Amino acid sequence: MNFDTGHIAWMLVASALVLFMTPGLAFFYGGLVRAKNVVSTIMYSFMSMAVVSIVWILWGYSLAFGDSLIDIGGSSLLGDFKFFALSNIGAGGEGIPDLLFVVFQMMFAIITPALITGAFAERFKFSTYLVFLVFWITLVYAPICHWVWQSDGWLFKRGALDFAGGTVVHLNAGMAAVAAAWLVGKRRGETEGLSAHNVPFVVLGAAILWFGWFGFNAGSGLSANFQAVNAFLVTNTAAAAAMLTWTIVGYLQTKKFSAVGAATGAVAGLVAITPASGFVDASGALAIGVTVALVCYFSAKFMENSKLDDALVVFGVHGVGGLWGALMTGVFALESVGGTKGLIEGNGAIMIEQIIAVLATGAYSLIATLIILKILDVIPGLGLQVAEQTESAGLDVSEHGERGYVQDVAD
Amino acid sequence: MNFDTGHIAWMLVASALVLFMTPGLAFFYGGLVRAKNVVSTIMYSFMSMAVVSIVWILWGYSLAFGDSLIDIGGSSLLGDFKFFALSNIGAGGEGIPDLLFVVFQMMFAIITPALITGAFAERFKFSTYLVFLVFWITLVYAPICHWVWQSDGWLFKRGALDFAGGTVVHLNAGMAAVAAAWLVGKRRGETEGLSAHNVPFVVLGAAILWFGWFGFNAGSGLSANFQAVNAFLVTNTAAAAAMLTWTIVGYLQTKKFSAVGAATGAVAGLVAITPASGFVDASGALAIGVTVALVCYFSAKFMENSKLDDALVVFGVHGVGGLWGALMTGVFALESVGGTKGLIEGNGAIMIEQIIAVLATGAYSLIATLIILKILDVIPGLGLQVAEQTESAGLDVSEHGERGYVQDVAD
Amino acid sequence: MNFDTGHIAWMLVASALVLFMTPGLAFFYGGLVRAKNVVSTIMYSFMSMAVVSIVWILWGYSLAFGDSLIDIGGSSLLGDFKFFALSNIGAGGEGIPDLLFVVFQMMFAIITPALITGAFAERFKFSTYLVFLVFWITLVYAPICHWVWQSDGWLFKRGALDFAGGTVVHLNAGMAAVAAAWLVGKRRGETEGLSAHNVPFVVLGAAILWFGWFGFNAGSGLSANFQAVNAFLVTNTAAAAAMLTWTIVGYLQTKKFSAVGAATGAVAGLVAITPASGFVDASGALAIGVTVALVCYFSAKFMENSKLDDALVVFGVHGVGGLWGALMTGVFALESVGGTKGLIEGNGAIMIEQIIAVLATGAYSLIATLIILKILDVIPGLGLQVAEQTESAGLDVSEHGERGYVQDVAD
Amino acid sequence: MVKIEAVIRPEKVNVVVEALEKVGCGGFHLLNVTGRGNQKGIEIFVGRGTSSATRSSLPKTLVVTVVQDRDKDKVIEALIDANRTGEEGRIGDGKIFVSPVSEVVRVRTGEKDNKAL
Amino acid sequence: MVKIEAVIRPEKVNVVVEALEKVGCGGFHLLNVTGRGNQKGIEIFVGRGTSSATRSSLPKTLVVTVVQDRDKDKVIEALIDANRTGEEGRIGDGKIFVSPVSEVVRVRTGEKDNKAL
Amino acid sequence: MVKIEAVIRPEKVNVVVEALEKVGCGGFHLLNVTGRGNQKGIEIFVGRGTSSATRSSLPKTLVVTVVQDRDKDKVIEALIDANRTGEEGRIGDGKIFVSPVSEVVRVRTGEKDNKAL
Ligand SMILES: Nc1ncnc2c1ncn2[C@@H]1O[C@H](COP(=O)(O)OP(=O)(O)O)[C@@H](O)[C@H]1O
Ligand SMILES: Nc1ncnc2c1ncn2[C@@H]1O[C@H](COP(=O)(O)OP(=O)(O)O)[C@@H](O)[C@H]1O
Ligand SMILES: Nc1ncnc2c1ncn2[C@@H]1O[C@H](COP(=O)(O)OP(=O)(O)O)[C@@H](O)[C@H]1O
Numbered sequence A, B, C: 001m002n003f004d005t006g007h008i009a010w011m012l013v014a015s016a017l018v019l020f021m022t023p024g025l026a027f028f029y030g031g032l033v034r035a036k037n038v039v040s041t042i043m044y045s046f047m048s049m050a051v052v053s054i055v056w057i058l059w060g061y062s063l064a065f066g067d068s069l070i071d072i073g074g075s076s077l078l079g080d081f082k083f084f085a086l087s088n089i090g091a092g093g094e095g096i097p098d099l100l101f102v103v104f105q106m107m108f109a110i111i112t113p114a115l116i117t118g119a120f121a122e123r124f125k126f127s128t129y130l131v132f133l134v135f136w137i138t139l140v141y142a143p144i145c146h147w148v149w150q151s152d153g154w155l156f157k158r159g160a161l162d163f164a165g166g167t168v169v170h171l172n173a174g175m176a177a178v179a180a181a182w183l184v185g186k187r188r189g190e191t192e193g194l195s196a197h198n199v200p201f202v203v204l205g206a207a208i209l210w211f212g213w214f215g216f217n218a219g220s221g222l223s224a225n226f227q228a229v230n231a232f233l234v235t236n237t238a239a240a241a242a243m244l245t246w247t248i249v250g251y252l253q254t255k256k257f258s259a260v261g262a263a264t265g266a267v268a269g270l271v272a273i274t275p276a277s278g279f280v281d282a283s284g285a286l287a288i289g290v291t292v293a294l295v296c297y298f299s300a301k302f303m304e305n306s307k308l309d310d311a312l313v314v315f316g317v318h319g320v321g322g323l324w325g326a327l328m329t330g331v332f333a334l335e336s337v338g339g340t341k342g343l344i345e346g347n348g349a350i351m352i353e354q355i356i357a358v359l360a361t362g363a364y365s366l367i368a369t370l371i372i373l374k375i376l377d378v379i380p381g382l383g384l385q386v387a388e389q390t391e392s393a394g395l396d397v398s399e400h401g402e403r404g405y406v407q408d409v410a411d
Numbered sequence D, E, F: 001m002v003k004i005e006a007v008i009r010p011e012k013v014n015v016v017v018e019a020l021e022k023v024g025c026g027g028f029h030l031l032n033v034t035g036r037g038n039q040k041g042i043e044i045f046v047g048r049g050t051s052s053a054t055r056s057s058l059p060k061t062l063v064v065t066v067v068q069d070r071d072k073d074k075v076i077e078a079l080i081d082a083n084r085t086g087e088e089g090r091i092g093d094g095k096i097f098v099s100p101v102s103e104v105v106r107v108r109t110g111e112k113d114n115k116a117l
Helices: A005-032 A035-065 A098-116 A126-149 A154-158 A166-184 A199-218 A226-254 A259-276 A282-304 A314-332 A349-378 A388-393 A395-400 B005-032 B035-065 B098-116 B126-149 B154-158 B166-184 B199-218 B226-254 B259-276 B282-304 B314-332 B349-378 B388-393 B395-400 C005-032 C035-065 C098-116 C126-149 C154-158 C166-184 C199-218 C226-254 C259-273 C282-304 C314-332 C349-378 C388-393 C395-400 D010-022 D069-083 E010-022 E069-083 F010-022 F069-083
Strands: A068-072 A075-079 B068-072 B075-079 C068-072 C075-079 D002-008 D028-036 D043-046 D051-054 D058-067 D095-100 D103-106 E002-008 E028-036 E043-046 E051-054 E058-067 E095-100 E103-106 F002-008 F028-036 F043-046 F051-054 F058-067 F095-100 F103-106
Touching: A005 A035, A005 A098, A005 A199, A005 A259, A005 B005, A005 B199, A005 B226, A005 C005, A035 A075, A035 A098, A035 A126, A035 A395, A035 B199, A035 B226, A035 B259, A075 A126, A075 A154, A098 A126, A098 A166, A098 A314, A098 B226, A126 A154, A126 A166, A126 A349, A126 A395, A154 A349, A166 A259, A166 A314, A166 A349, A199 A226, A199 A259, A199 C005, A199 C035, A226 A259, A226 A282, A226 C005, A226 C035, A226 C098, A226 F051, A259 A282, A259 A314, A259 C035, A282 A314, A314 A349, A388 A395, B005 B035, B005 B098, B005 B199, B005 B259, B005 C005, B005 C199, B005 C226, B035 B075, B035 B098, B035 B126, B035 B395, B035 C199, B035 C226, B035 C259, B075 B126, B075 B154, B098 B126, B098 B166, B098 B314, B098 C226, B126 B154, B126 B166, B126 B349, B126 B395, B154 B349, B166 B259, B166 B314, B166 B349, B199 B226, B199 B259, B226 B259, B226 B282, B226 E051, B259 B282, B259 B314, B282 B314, B314 B349, B388 B395, C005 C035, C005 C098, C005 C199, C005 C259, C035 C075, C035 C098, C035 C126, C035 C395, C075 C126, C075 C154, C098 C126, C098 C166, C098 C314, C126 C154, C126 C166, C126 C349, C126 C395, C154 C349, C166 C259, C166 C314, C166 C349, C199 C226, C199 C259, C226 C259, C226 C282, C226 D051, C259 C282, C259 C314, C282 C314, C314 C349, C388 C395, D002 D010, D002 D069, D010 D028, D010 D058, D010 D069, D028 E058, D058 D069, D058 F028, D069 D095, D069 F103, D095 E095, D095 F095, D103 E069, E002 E010, E002 E069, E010 E028, E010 E058, E010 E069, E028 F058, E058 E069, E069 E095, E095 F095, E103 F069, F002 F010, F002 F069, F010 F028, F010 F058, F010 F069, F058 F069, F069 F095
Parallel strands: none
Antiparallel strands: A068 A075, B068 B075, C068 C075, D002 D058, D002 D095, D028 D058, D028 E028, D028 F028, D043 D051, D095 F103, D103 E095, E002 E058, E002 E095, E028 E058, E028 F028, E043 E051, E103 F095, F002 F058, F002 F095, F028 F058, F043 F051
């Protein structure tokens, strides 16, 4: 027990910041949908705070960070129940209390499934969603988290780099989004030509995400030290570069400066820098920010005409952005920053690890999410998509008994 | 003068977080009222930041944390004027500067009267409210704060547990709300069937409250240490458990998942864990969260049909929740966490103290608030409820000369 | 390399807080304009986060804090390119890493031009604005920052006091606002009788600004120490005093309690305390808060009838408030707080320095901004004011291809 | 058949709706409008709470109901009763406009005219 | 000329707009209203998700188009087609009101009546 | 009595209100509508700023005033004057519809018809 009050102070704040990202996401997504689904969309994110907080301290943390439950040749696939209901976590720790690590990691587990909800917004049954949250954290998030971040985890052991969650959080959510959009099915009625119902909310959400992301990335070293400062800077730099790139590319293509585009660009930059934030410097961040904006912009454009109704482009932004970030981490990693050389410093081997990590986590997330949803779909009383009337009247009224906005008068 | 920069860093942030809760409350309450009163409702909370900040540094802090002015057998009832206008507060302190304690406590004094405003929303005269703020902080908040948190205070001396303000803040506000709703009278016109005019604002407010509450509770130990980490965790756990419970109970009763209900549940959980956050562990927090949601849900339901027009259910959430939290602190306190055994560890005596604290603070708050309001009611030029026309046109236009939302066109 | 984790923790948070102020400003300004320009107004602030973040790390920081490039008798007018693209900034530093200073200062550079945008809101061409941002940071902000805060800077050497940016940020933005309002020209059509289209957004913005301002001022000492605590307290005190004063004066004049007025008062108080926050105590803050509210209130009132269409009263609040704050810093500085005596402690000389600083920075900002804008006006393809049709349809639709709010139905 | 349109105070909506139902008029719709008549406008702040202007128009609600000719008078009476403030009435109590309707169709059934009401 | 006003379900707006254009009616405007008819109201929470009330009125959209007399019937038919739910229709499918218009002016050109449509 | 309804550009509201008052028409109400005529729609982004669609309808304002028959022409003229853009007019300048009103009642006093205007 050798605590540093400065580290504790920073990690308390970082945890609060990451928690705050989830309502930020609720507004980012909530602003993008039609007004009749704003409450529903916000609730998807908001409820993750309730459900995942409980699952995490009961068994989620243990599955993710416990000792090896399933072991293949010294590499672990899943944690055991050592920390079930926070047992065996005392008041000890190095630098910060172990309990603070539990808390910080909890905030990551909360936001990840919330990210997925953009894919099935405006049509997913809320009761099923509550059940989905429990299973998804247990069967998808916790294992992948274990692979990548637990010292026994098989990807961690191979040496894959993921500082703050490019694969664990973003690629994972992005692939789960594909599974969800696919199985849930398209929104009924005309969905072309829809635009964000509340642009200020979109920007508010993006701003809160940006603000909270400092905790996400600069907290991932668990210390108030130089690496945290660097992570803070590269986070801001990539967000800025991607936002600017997206805005300009959008302008070149449409002659307009879309605020939704700018916000999306910023988020794409934040996604891509996430795995890299402990390994690259500001020039790497610039490169990552500019390229991810290009890659995601054209992904998003391409997805518009796709058959998959990924309503809020979760795959296009978090899937593709997480993938790109994971690969670019391998490219731009600097020994002087995070202790590992990247491709530009001549270490080609790291790229293999990054590719393996991307393939393994992406495929697992896709398949496991498909299976979970398929099962939920056939369980009587559950099912994925709401009834047609519910959907056309808006989920707010039908599922939540509320209307987002009520005027006083002729109402 | 033996400062720890880590403690200072954390407490600066905690103070900022608690200050931020008050605008959070403004949005929570502001979203719940009718659109024609949104500015008025927001202003009640927002102005507390202006008025109480000044009162606190002039005399509020001194009355709350000064040496004993009124003393009964070694137990103090009120602070003296030793710290009037911050005199006698130098640059000293243990761990953190004494001045930082003044600041941190100020933020609590700001939000407490703002909580009350939910009871008389949509009808209380704003000019009277400004006067009320000054008297209430002076005559109600400062004394109760002194009893519970000053080392000479009579409840503190008896050993009552209130880590972050279950009695001082929430029960106090809840009982004052009863007094206010009663004396101000009901809103005129039909008030049944009213629903929140802006659900996103309600969630935004609740999210900011949750975020800020980490400062509220985890800051109340004044240190960046293990106790702060534990307080952080139990705060989050109780909020999550209560939110989930409220949502599910609401669903069982109505077949809908109310977002306003979820937000209210979260706040109820936060209220109840407040006094306990330095004394219980996560399992206590789970128990407190689940039970407070049940208790407050049915209180809120019961209050709907009550004669008291407690417009935004302040008594039901903060009064009942604060009471429940104070009692449960006595039940679930663990020696290993906060140094005091609770009922479950066999210490029945603590329950007596908790009950005394609840009765004393609740009764004093109720009676003193009644007296203050009665006097303000009869002073010529003041008075409590606005004129009928003012009320029916909405307080925004009549009292504030503003409309919350103005469309560009036919307006 | 002698880092203190507490200082680092605080400065990481302070940086995040200051960054968060810019979206806060976006909402403060966004709520004040007409609904048809809300996206445009928000985008002006939001895009500064993208553009200035990049400019700052490439050359802005170096021009501001590099060694002397232009030197007159040992006093420097501009930094050199030593830190171009963050070269020569290693992992060193005293207390905090030098890189963290780069980050913290970046956040100031982001918000300053965003402040200006209130002057030309509802009519400034967005493409020109992007170019303007680059030039203004390079040619106006960086030099003034160098003069006042770099140890070689000529105003710093003379001994002018500006703790957190009264001249560098606020007076600078306020004078640039005059230049911009003047050159861009008035909004077309009727602009009298316009009122804020979304008062809750105005309050939300002001609240975020207040919250973030704790980082702005209490972070400007770069340490988690007593001075930071004092800066935190005086910041809150001045904001509260100014908000209360503005509200009461407004009430005396109009018999209404304007929420927009309260928010503006709070901002005026925050502006004025900015330069003083490391030098005065709470009584100085009270005096500054009360007086700046009076001064700015009547400036704002006076500006209403002025020929200059400073749409959101940037000069009235930031220009006048920054000026007043800079002068009052000289008046109320206490040796015991910041090491420098002010006028009330008999040091008249400091007033001379404050006046020189105000005149020099104000005049330079006005003239340099005029020149930049004049050039941008005549460059083919750029130009300052949008076409009349664009303006009357609203900039949201015309420049950004978006509408702030879209209802589902007859839309 | 006639269309009866009444401009009323927004705060009266519930009372009016009840009055209409009591008099047997179960079909109507409501709109938010802003209007001006003898009652001019409301004072709203402009600037920063530093001065106020009388905005041109007041928020009003428009109640629209199409009724059979023979119900016209009792509906108008009900509307007057529900909207007049006090004995004397106050400026801004509203106005009622009646105009002819030549055809009504119920989409669901295709029923026409009086049957569709 | 006649004015055709149809109260429709908000979610039908796009379908109705297409139907109108198909039938050659290129001029119309739309309004948000709330209404009540046989279909009474929607359940909305009051309080804190603890109980719900049937709000008095439903969100509806009003489509207004002024057409030449000879186009009246085909427009009405198009509106019925676009709005009837299923074979049987459902309560709340809406109503159509037709009323006379005596004059139309196109502001741009000053053209009048049928030419202005 | 006649009802004059004009679909105008929202940005013209103030000008129109002034024009109406100048011509002695002190009673009217305004509504937000969206409409389509020769002027089709506005380009608005869909997706993430990656492509735009022409939304079906444009925001317009509907001005409604009921006037005595003899005032009809001067009100129409005033509306044309206030709304025509430039010499030639521009697409989207709006349209005016006139229809008969059979009865007017002032709620406050019970006054009828021309007296109630
Ligand atoms: N001639 C009119 N045409 C259309 N609407 C009108 C007319 N006159 C009044 N109104 C509407 O009726 C409302 C009430 O009218 P007002 O003249 O203020 O009432 P009162 O007759 O009681 O003084 C006005 O706000 C306006 O919306
Ligand atoms: N007499 C009426 N006058 C005005 N609007 C009406 C009238 N009757 C119905 N409406 C409008 O039409 C909508 C549909 O009417 P409703 O009676 O529910 O349909 P249905 O005839 O299919 O049962 C209502 O919500 C209301 O807005
Ligand atoms: N036949 C109509 N019925 C109802 N509203 C109409 C009709 N024609 C046009 N409008 C309304 O008038 C507005 C202006 O019409 P538009 O044809 O664009 O003008 P212009 O005749 O100057 O080209 C439209 O946006 C629509 O709201």
